[in-house]
Amino acid sequence: MIAIEFILAGMLAAATPFLLAALGELVAERSGVLNLGVEGMMALGAAIAFITVYTGGGHVPAFIAGGICAMILSLFFAFATIGLHANQVATGLAVGILGLGLSAYFGKPFESFTVTGIDKIAIPGLAELPLVGGLFYQDIVVWLSLLFTVALWYVLTKTKLGLLLKAVGENPHAAESIGYPVRLIRVGAVAFGGFMAGVAGAYASTVYTPLWADGMIAGRGWIAVALVVFGTWMVGRVFLGALLFGAVSLGGIAVQTVGLAIPSQLLTSLPYIVTIVVLGVISSNRRLLRLNGIASLGEPYEK
């Protein structure tokens, strides 16, 4: 019971870095661009945000600074892949390595330092409920992320901008022929993805676990990329996937509180193993991927 209560209370916060990064990547991929540099962009955002908070800048500027630095990194990617048709997979890896390197480079003097997180806000009435009460006692970023998820779902499915993004991803030549600037839209989508990855990293390093340690993103950026596939490029499913991974990443701690003797390394590996298994299950449904996949994903757009 305590374990379930613990997971329910913590899963939203644990899911937030996955959610924000995955939604950013979802937008980029919907425009037809596969940016595999999410891990590096998150790490850079995390480092810059941590340094900002530690040096007295406050949380709001920290999130903005982290987002912008990661966005600048994503613009290097956009320049190479959209501007010059460089290989998206390799360039994403390069940007990822660069981001991880930069985060360690700038974060070095701050290794193992801590900052104070932000206060949680309770929803009156609901937060006092037994068992599920913890769900309604979260920090402001979690609440805003939920709102953001709904807003993004609305924009992508109900507005002209969402349709436009889809057109660019499905058939860039057709989109261009009816007058839409395909490359510009793709650059915008990639930049948005970069900003969100940076914000996700900022949340991880200044709110969720408010300390800096090199390598603290620990594959969460890669899991976010996998989440986009799990969610078959749909906001709602990506949200559910992020919740699952939030719960899985807490599962290890929960199991230890119950007192089961499972090696901690197995519990640490759990999110990665779950990723591998779920990826296999979802991907083996080829029809599902074909129906929802982005037709021009990863292909350079040449006139």
Add this chain to the structure above:
Amino acid sequence: MTTFALPKLVRREKASLPILVAAPFVALLAAALSNLVLYAAIGVDPFAVFYAMLIEPFTSYFSFSEVLLKAGPLLLIAQGLAIGFRAKVFNIGAEGQFVLGAIFASAIPVYYPMASGAWLWPSMLILGTLGGLLWASITAFWRVRLNANEILVSLMLSFVALQLLNYLLLGPWKDPAGFNFPQSVMFPFDALLPTLLPGTRVNISLLIALAVAVAAWFFTQRSFAGYRLEVGGLAPNAARYAGFSQNGAIWISLLIGGAAAGLAGAAEVSGPVGQLQRSISTGYGYAAIIVAYLGGLHPIGIVFSAFLMATLYIGGDNAMVSAGLPIAAVNVFQGSLLLAYLVAITFVRRRLVWPQKATTEMVAQP
């Protein structure tokens, strides 16, 4: 009309060989210049860094031998990865395959710490190769049978491999006489690779790596199997039409990559390290991706890029000691080098046409 127009990219009729050859050097220069700014930003003397990174490794026999030592695993892993990359199979989990190679190889001395005989190190290398191959085969199975993206699966498996290593070193494989340090027993003498250059740590794994480079050259440039693999990557439809199996290409690419990385991992524990430790995973598997690309995915190019990357590693260590540079600067340099290279090689097949020239050329065309 707008007064400001961006230059257009136009496909070349023939790929430009000079640009292909020049690209790594241009990228090296661009990465070096951009990193200068970063060094200056944290108050490190950039010239001291350059001396330490690019000159100092060649100033003594010992430091040059350390470059050769580092080049071995990078060369091995990158040769394996490049074969996959050419076939558009992106195995980026070489780090995990390397770790599994190290673990498998270590099994013999861990369980038979008193073993001796000339068979010892060769069988460790074989077992390590097998370990990397098996770990990569999970990715291949997931890709071929379950249609799962090999990039994500192979990378996730690297995270798992690292935890497996931690588990073994903190648990069943921990040296009972090792003061609780997370490391295995020291290997017996016969488990260690023979030294190649007297007085240094360079061992015969460098020769093995060079032999693998020659084998990779034959495979990619001279064999029908290599040709089939490459066609599958460049023109999947044509390959299918010709009856070349795509699944076969995925299996071969991943198994070769895994075997090479596993061999490198085995050579690391039975070479310079001499025991299984957590620190054997130093990112060779990721650096080898850069080595493979920087060498133009060509077996001979990779020999050069492996030595360049090894120089950067040793130089980075030097710069940390003598110029106070954070060790992460090496990763930053590697990332920017790969990025600059990928930008540079886009001009092998394309060229920029400035707007005015574009109009005259279009008129001139029949």
